[in-house]
Amino acid sequence: MEVGIVGSPHSGKTTLFRLLTGMAGSKPGGSTASVGFMEVPDERLRILGETYKVRKIIHARMGVADIQPHKGQELLNAVRNLDALVVVLGCFMEEPGVRDSLDFLDNMDAEFYIADLASVEGRLTRLKTNKAKPVNQMEIPFLEKCKQALEDEVPLRNVRFSPWEQDFVSNFAFYSSKPLILAPNIGEEHLDAPSYPGMDEIHKTAQERGYKVVPFSGLVEEEIESLDRQSREEFLKAYGLSQPGTARIAQAAYDALGLISFFTRNPEEVRAWTIRRGTAVRQAAGKIHSDMERGFIRAEVVSFEDFQRLGSIKACRDKGLVRLEGKDYLVEDGDIIHVRFNV
Numbered sequence: 001m002e003v004g005i006v007g008s009p010h011s012g013k014t015t016l017f018r019l020l021t022g023m024a025g026s027k028p029g030g031s032t033a034s035v036g037f038m039e040v041p042d043e044r045l046r047i048l049g050e051t052y053k054v055r056k057i058i059h060a061r062m063g064v065a066d067i068q069p070h071k072g073q074e075l076l077n078a079v080r081n082l083d084a085l086v087v088v089l090g091c092f093m094e095e096p097g098v099r100d101s102l103d104f105l106d107n108m109d110a111e112f113y114i115a116d117l118a119s120v121e122g123r124l125t126r127l128k129t130n131k132a133k134p135v136n137q138m139e140i141p142f143l144e145k146c147k148q149a150l151e152d153e154v155p156l157r158n159v160r161f162s163p164w165e166q167d168f169v170s171n172f173a174f175y176s177s178k179p180l181i182l183a184p185n186i187g188e189e190h191l192d193a194p195s196y197p198g199m200d201e202i203h204k205t206a207q208e209r210g211y212k213v214v215p216f217s218g219l220v221e222e223e224i225e226s227l228d229r230q231s232r233e234e235f236l237k238a239y240g241l242s243q244p245g246t247a248r249i250a251q252a253a254y255d256a257l258g259l260i261s262f263f264t265r266n267p268e269e270v271r272a273w274t275i276r277r278g279t280a281v282r283q284a285a286g287k288i289h290s291d292m293e294r295g296f297i298r299a300e301v302v303s304f305e306d307f308q309r310l311g312s313i314k315a316c317r318d319k320g321l322v323r324l325e326g327k328d329y330l331v332e333d334g335d336i337i338h339v340r341f342n343v
Contacts, residue, residue, distance in 0.1 A: 001274070002063035003038075003253045004079050007088035008070060008104035011097065012185035015218040016088055017066035019225065019246045034066040040254050040261070040272070041247040044304050044334060048263060048270040051312065056269035060261050062254065071107060076115055076175065084179040084256050086249060091197045092187040092217070098198030102205070105182075109155070109209070112175035117150045119172060135168070142168045150176070158210045179256035182206055183249055184215040191217055191239045214252050216245025260333035263304070264288060275331060282327035285339045295343035299325045304334035 005020075007013035014034075021036030039059035049057040065082065069075045079085060087105055090097030124143050126132035134140060142165050149159045155176035161169055169177055182202060190196035196215065206213045224232055224244050236242065254274075261272040262284060273287045281301070286293030302313060306321045313336070316322050331337070 001083045001257055001259065002035075002065060002081070003084045003086060004065045004067045004082040005086050005088060006067045006070070006075070006079065006108070008090065008100045010093070011088045011090035011101055011104075012092070012218040013088040014066050015222070016086070016183060016185070016216070016246070016249070017064060019218070019221050020064050020250060034068075036064050037061045038064050038250050040250050040274075041243065042261060042272055044263070044308075045270055045272055047308060048265060048304075048336075052265055052267075052270065054265070054267070054269050058269055058271040060254070060259075060272040060274040062250070062274075070104060072111070075108065076111060079175070079178075080173065082178065084181070084253055086181045086183050086253060087211075089182060089184045089198070089202060091184040091190075091199075091202075091215075092219070094197045098201070102198070102201065105205070109176075112155070113150055113153065116156065116174045116176050117147065119174070120147045120150065123172075135171075138164065139168065146174070155209060179253075180209075180211045181249065181252050181256060182211050182213045183245075184213065185218050186215050188217055188220050191220060191241070212252050212256065214245065214249045216249060221246055260331070262331050262333075262335045262337050264337060277333070279331055280327060281325055281329040281331050281337065281339075284331045284337070285341070288339065291343045292339045292341045295341040296327055297340040297342055299329065299340065300338040301325050301329070301331075302336050303332065304336060307336055 005013045005017045017034060017036070020038040039061055042059060045057050045059060067075070067078045069078050087108070089101035089105070091101070120143050123132070124140065124147065127134055127140055127143075145159070145165075146156060149156060156169065156174045157177045157179060184196060184198070184202055186196040203213060205211070221244055224235060227235060236244065258277045259274050260277050261274060264271050264273065273284070275284050275287060281299045282293055282296045285296055285299065300322055302316045302322045306316050307313065310316050310319060310321070313322065
């Protein structure tokens with residue numbers, strides 16, 4: 001999974017990219033994008049690590065790209081294969097920054113609609129003139145449904161598709177089906193204020209188009225990064241925050257993609273593993289090692305909530321809260337899993 005950071009020039013998108021990837025002080029890459037990885041913050045991992053006093057805590061990770069082009073076909077090419085986008089809005093620059101950022105968002109959305117509509121109409125024309133064969137008899141109705149939505153300026157992410165239609169959506173890689181998160185980059189003076197420049201318009205746009213809004217302050221986040229854990233917590237508390245904005249943005253991107261984490265532990269480490277919501281435990285075991293999926297027998301599962309409440313896996317076992325699950329069990333977010341297998 002890879003998330004792209006986009007935005008108008010000087011909005012702070014590269015600052016956000018460097019904060020998310022721990023690449024502060026680095027220089028932008030080539031003409032298309034800089035790439036890196038972000039750890040998905042998860043307080044549950046820290047609790048597991050402290051309980052079992054392990055040497056390593058390994059977070060779930062996602063690819064991140066700082067997209068350099070900001071308009072036209074270059075932008076479309078750069079974001080084509082990304083799974084989600086974070087749009088940085090330069091609200092710290094007051095009204096001019098807000099206007100530039102919202103203009104960028106409107107223009108990008110328009111380009112997405114045009115590109116998707118061209119793709120749908122082109123495919124329909126080829127099918128109806130027998131220049132191409134449909135994947136199956138439902139492809140044309142699916143494309144007609146997409147065409148109508150796009151002509152009505154409804155992004156495909158907001159269209160309800162049946163399970164069989166979702167396969168078509170994945171195959172076409174539509175731009176307007178990508179989850180979008182708006183990240184207003186606000187000034188320090190607005191962190192603990194009831195509003196920030198452009199907030200009403202941004203939230204109205206987000207509500208109309210189905211975007212999530214997660215504000216952050218690039219300047220303040222850079223300062224937070226330089227602090228130790230205790231000082232960071234005190235700094236955040238002073239602003240009435242429980243997490244840095246970057247942590248909330250990372251989690252929002254993770255959630256927008258329908259991803260969840262399950263946990264494993266051994267004497268050396270606790271680790272978060274990323275899967276899509278609705279994944280069966282046998283397939284989840286394959287994330288750890290292919291042998292576990294191939295030779296899967298059973299999985300011992302305990303919810304993180306039960307673990308936190310009772311303080312240990314042993315205590316959960318004593319209370320009958322460690323479950324033995326078969327291969328078709330659908331993993332829940334926060335499950336702590338031990339796989340029994342034989343190869």
